[in-house]
Amino acid sequence: MPLPRLALTAGEPAGVGPELLVRLAATPLAASLVAVADRALLQRAASRCGVAIELVDDDGSTQPARRPGTLRLRHIPLAVDEVPGQPDPRNARHVLATLAEAADGCMAGRYDAVVTAPLQKASINDAGIRFSGHTEFFAERTQADVVMMLASPELRVALATTHLPLAAVPASITRASLTRTLRIVHAELRAKFGVAEPRIAVLGLNPHAGEGGHLGHEEIDTVIPALDALRREGMHLLGPLPADTAFVPAQRARYDAVLAMYHDQALPVLKSEAFDRTVNLTLGLPFIRTSVDHGTALDLAGSGSADPASLIAAANMALALVRRRDESMGAGNE
Template identity: 70%
Template sequence: MNATTLPRLAVTAGEPAGVGPELLARLAASDLPADLVAITDRGLLERAAAACRLHLTILEDDGTRQAYRTPGSLRLRHVPLGATERPGTPDPANARHVLDVLGAAADGCLEGRFDAVVTGPVQKSVINDAGMPFRGHTEFFAERAGADVVMMLASPELRVTLATTHLALAAVPVAITAPLLERTLRIVRDALVRRFGIAAPRIAVLGLNPHAGEHGHMGREEIDTIIPLLERLRGEGMDLLGPLPADTAFVPAMRPRYDAVLAMYHDQALPVLKSEAFDRTVNVTLGLPFIRTSVDHGTALDLAGTGRADPASLFAATRLAIDLAQRGDHA
């Protein structure tokens, strides 16, 4: 990308029977300043546009960069469906299509043909039902790129990262180890510098237990694991706050003190974020050698085919991808 061309974004529709294709059609109709390249099936995109009562100009992607995109237009890399979609009813016959789309997007980013990838929601269960083990976008891209990654959920007001993600609550205490937290904090700090342009990032670290353990009276993970690690990393110059009690870490008076939060588990911090900014929250994968943002919602099968799905989260994910691509790498 250079100063005279638009950020070139690969955009995936996710589950063909979900709302992703319709959200992609609405994104193409917008005036967001990006060179949008849809990686999907042409017929799927055309049917989604018709469901939204939109007329799109769909051009084959020739790989060139452009300085302007007319609203209502986008370029396409065609990846054929295995079977014609039935809105609201995922078909395992399309599992290979979904994975081929993600592979094409990742490879295009790794080869420098795209500045970022923006992903729509997938239906993990139907991919696994097709006999293709799949844990999610984050894990797929991490394996494709050979990278250690961290999940961040970001809104305009708050950035939250996770030490553990989709893990049963009973398994979390055993998973919270010093090596895990060190790896996670290093990835988060590096991404805040390189991707977000924060020269000296401040990271708030939550405790695992209520009241951050209450000096050992409500659990010893803070004393035995978290505090010693934070002290060691502070000795290297990292600006780390905590461990903080999760019930007070997000109050307005605390937020100016940090640039991002590291939570110990999925539901420790995400309810705060989603309750105040659900339609403006973006999933960002930190640690990849390319930019990846995503909607922070599911496939909404009950709305598929109606043309009524709200594109706000996809717009937010695209805006953040544009911003990060334009900032470049600050390393």
């Protein structure tokens, strides 16, 4: 059987991404790893990490096996050499070109999934390019409705809104947006994670989930009507639940995933208990995309000491999702 082909993007050249990528390549992961990056960037990262890697130009062929340390390459040149810890906006278009190649390659069937290292959003915006994140880039590239989810072995958290100022969150949560988001989460829990009858806990926007309207009306006016309509369609939805008690053990046993109203409402819980085992994935795309759950760690860049655990977890999850997809497609063809 040929190995699945995973496209790996190195993210911000001046961050820890290139170093994490070469450390991943040194593991015995049973996948054909294709780095979408600059050749010299990876060679410098490997030298800083003391990792021996063999870069081979990718010809699109499959592999029955891979030796640790081997890495196929789709070379996309930097505009200027990186200075670890100091992002350069001149490399912004290089970063976006790596994402475009990974997405387009998945769409064309060249890759089975894409795994992304962290990038520096500010550096891309400083180059005069409006950019709010991987999730939004891939959604626009594929014209797909997507949802951001972070998942550890113990907990899955999806987001109703992503990279927004807190003041903009209430107006961004509508009955239509919640309905769309929950349908995507429900469908992807079934398709990607094999949860036959997903149970989804939905957090309230306000403290104490609005406390009957005394602490805000969003739950009464927006959240509850959206949930009730979806329940009538057969979805198993809990809530809206107060966020401060939704993650206690007794509550966790009742659901398969949580929908949080905004980025920082639930992610601190997830990251505080499983930072090195949490994976960021984009639901709703026409391909599998996973990523680390952390940033560029500019203070560590160049030291060769950054922990690759989250990128390894992201690659392992991508591989597991590819296998589940292929098995379900095979079962459907029998």
